[in-house]
Amino acid sequence: MGMINSNPKANVLMLKKLFIFTLIMFAFGYALVPFYEKFCEVTGINNLLNPDVLSKDNWVDEERWLAVEFDANARGLPWSFKSLQTNARIHPGEPITVMYEITNNSDREIAGQAIPSYSPRYLEKHLKKLECFCFTKQVLKPKETRQMPVQFVIDPSLPVEINTVTISYTFFELPEGVNVIKK
Structure with a gap:
């Protein structure tokens, strides 16, 4: 005993x-x-915009072009994830919307979170996201396919020697019961 x-x-x-x-x-x-x-703030995750980001003080640099490349990855998930547009040619200051498509190829419901990364590394200081699926947890049912937008502006203050940038998102699985904190 x-x-x-x-x-x-x-x-x-x-x-x-x-x-x-x-x-x-x-x-x-x-x-x-x-x-x-x-x-x-440091990593650029959940870079929500203030309403005044697209105010009349912002301008489009029509004298300059930027090549924007889009990348999409899923790590450790049975998901197919891709950008429906692999690249774009834009003027700095010009708003753009890009659609991404994600498919859950498994027979179970899965929650995931997209983490952004940028090249050059300091691009996050000049990238203003208006809308992004990376702001929230995404839950996909078995075999579900979903299209999700990313809307952003690259500030014309981006150094002029930069003419190509890459925006990449990688989805990771969230353990059951984990919620993403939104700003």
Whole structure:
């Protein structure tokens, strides 16, 4: 038979340790919110626009052309993911919408999150996304196909020596019960 600890001092000590552990975990969870926001700011994830991004002060540099290449990948997912347009030629400051298509090739419902990456690396400072499937978790039913838009503007302040940029999205599976925090 197991022994039950009837020592009141040991029970009080354990209760204090559990209380301190609970406080530390609460503080850690509370601190994750600003950490996540800073991480998103630095990496360009969830780069939501302010309504004034396309204000009358913004302009289109019609003297300059940019080649934009689009890339799509799925890592560890039984999904087919592609851009319906592999490249575009645009003027800096000109809004553009590109459609992506994703298919769940499995027999189960799967949740995924797209993570963007850019080339050149500092492009995220000049890329203003108006709409993107990468802002939220995507849940696809078995064999479901979905088309999703990305709408963005590349600021004319992008250095003039840059004439080709690449925008890439990679989908990763989200474990069951994980939700994406939206800004």
